[in-house]
Amino acid sequence: MIAKKALGFPLKGLRFAIKSGDTLVKAASIQVTRFKTRFDENKTKNSLNEQPVAKRNYADTADQIDASNKEASVDMREFEFTKAPINWIPATILVATPIAAAIITPWYLFTHDVSAPVWGVFGAFMVWTGISITAGYHRLLSHRAYKAHPVVKNFLLLGSTLAVQGSAFDWVSGHRTHHRHVDDRLDDPYSAKRGFWFSHMGWMLRNYPSGKFDYKNIPDLTKDKTLRIQHKYYGLWVVALNVGMVAAIGWLLGDVWGTLVIVGLLRLVLTHHFTFFINSLCHMFGTRPYTDTNSARDNFFLALVTWGEGYHNYHHFFQYDYRNGVKWWQYDPTKWLIAGLSKFGLTTELRTVDDTTIKHAEVQMQFKKAQQQIDTAAVSGLDLPHAMKTFQDRIKFEYDAFTQTVEEWQALKAKTIELKKTEFADRLHEVDDKLKHDYAKIEQKILEHNSNLKTAFRSIGQNTKAA
Numbered sequence: 001m002i003a004k005k006a007l008g009f010p011l012k013g014l015r016f017a018i019k020s021g022d023t024l025v026k027a028a029s030i031q032v033t034r035f036k037t038r039f040d041e042n043k044t045k046n047s048l049n050e051q052p053v054a055k056r057n058y059a060d061t062a063d064q065i066d067a068s069n070k071e072a073s074v075d076m077r078e079f080e081f082t083k084a085p086i087n088w089i090p091a092t093i094l095v096a097t098p099i100a101a102a103i104i105t106p107w108y109l110f111t112h113d114v115s116a117p118v119w120g121v122f123g124a125f126m127v128w129t130g131i132s133i134t135a136g137y138h139r140l141l142s143h144r145a146y147k148a149h150p151v152v153k154n155f156l157l158l159g160s161t162l163a164v165q166g167s168a169f170d171w172v173s174g175h176r177t178h179h180r181h182v183d184d185r186l187d188d189p190y191s192a193k194r195g196f197w198f199s200h201m202g203w204m205l206r207n208y209p210s211g212k213f214d215y216k217n218i219p220d221l222t223k224d225k226t227l228r229i230q231h232k233y234y235g236l237w238v239v240a241l242n243v244g245m246v247a248a249i250g251w252l253l254g255d256v257w258g259t260l261v262i263v264g265l266l267r268l269v270l271t272h273h274f275t276f277f278i279n280s281l282c283h284m285f286g287t288r289p290y291t292d293t294n295s296a297r298d299n300f301f302l303a304l305v306t307w308g309e310g311y312h313n314y315h316h317f318f319q320y321d322y323r324n325g326v327k328w329w330q331y332d333p334t335k336w337l338i339a340g341l342s343k344f345g346l347t348t349e350l351r352t353v354d355d356t357t358i359k360h361a362e363v364q365m366q367f368k369k370a371q372q373q374i375d376t377a378a379v380s381g382l383d384l385p386h387a388m389k390t391f392q393d394r395i396k397f398e399y400d401a402f403t404q405t406v407e408e409w410q411a412l413k414a415k416t417i418e419l420k421k422t423e424f425a426d427r428l429h430e431v432d433d434k435l436k437h438d439y440a441k442i443e444q445k446i447l448e449h450n451s452n453l454k455t456a457f458r459s460i461g462q463n464t465k466a467a
């Protein structure tokens with residue numbers, strides 16, 4: 001008991017320090033994103049730069065009356081979910097196509113020969129459809145993570161339409177709402193808090209209140225003529241591409257039915273569920289190296305089937321980065337495509353978060369994990385083992401040093417802004433060199449904190465991956 005009490009004060013202090021550090025990181029990353037990004041339209045900028053809103057506090061009892069009103073309204077909204085009417089068109093497509101694919105595809109493959117060219121087109125369409133959603137609907141239109149030449153944009157738009165995942169207006173509006181209200185049971189359209197089934201595809205089967213989009217968060221899209229046409233004639237486009245175009249290719253290959261079954265049906269169902277995994281499994285299984293404030297996870301295996309979107313924890317923390325797998329070795333073909341096209345001038349203004357900010361978020365998470373380790377060890381009420389006590393001291397020492405580095409970094413950023421405002425153009429180059437040097441020093445310090453933390457974790461026999 002005495003040991004627990006004695007630990008209480010430093011633990012509280014450390015917890016407070018981590019909490020303050022957290023706020024600082026958030027403020028820092030918002031500042032960096034703002035500093036690095038320029039948009040033509042303030043309106044667009046506002047809707048794109050929205051940070052997740054504060055989590056709904058279901059147990060807020062500060063004011064009894066207010067709390068009971070809130071509770072009643074939450075109950076009312078929960079009730080609306082239970083009586084949500086069936087969304088017939090999507091429900092029919094989403095239920096009928098997997099059943100049809102599960103029955104027809106094996107039967108067809110047993111009774112017919114499917115030629116290599118048909119399989120070739122199947123492969124090409126898998127890539128085109130999948131990557132159009134990730135590079136097109138997602139990173140280009142939802143997050144404006146880069147700019148694309150009209151040829152690229154329209155090619156991705158066609159592929160996204162072929163994917164049958166709703167018009168760009170619906171997809172993007174829903175996705176921006178997902179980021180803004182992530183994990184909220186009532187406002188996140190595919191909230192992982194409602195379980196695997198709901199976040200995977202259940203949310204599309206009924207007209208849930210959270211799935212009604214008013215397009216207020218997509219002012220940049222609603223003024224785009226091509227996207228307006230796609231939205232207006234969406235059904236027509238879907239049938240023309242998935243049936244008309246696929247059948248025409250089949251006719252050219254001399255196998256209309258084979259192409260319709262393999263390239264049409266099988267490809268559609270596979271790409272549907274691979275994309276849906278991002279909303280379901282990517283919020284359930286994997287690690288959380290950057291933040292544990294939401295359920296999004298990094299998962300290499302899911303990145304394999306989602307064209308790189310499996311690094312969802314990173315994406316939810318730094319959503320404007322054109323990369324999801326931010327490390328050079330992470331499997332993210334969407335990132336490679338966007339970067340590759342930029343070499344030919346077909347994509348421009350690729351937005352990235354700088355390495356220091358990324359590493360800073362990782363280190364911050366490691367401190368949180370260390371705190372959790374200490375808390376868990378302290379809960380038993382017994383004296384902390386010697387190794388854990390040493391670990392606690394090291395973490396405390398390292399956190400103080402880290403806080404100082406962060407303060408230096410903040411001051412440097414403030415100085416950068418000030419200098420850029422006041423320096424004469426001919427001296428900017430000189431100033432830039434000096435700043436680069438100072439930033440490199442900060443980055444080096446953060447890397448050192450990271451390596452010291454790793455050593456500390458090793459001393460208590462833990463790896464540093466935050467789950």
Ligand SMILES: [Zn+2]
Nearest residue numbers: 278279296312
């Ligand atoms: Zn998500």
Ligand SMILES: [Zn+2]
Nearest residue numbers: 142175315319
């Ligand atoms: Zn996103």
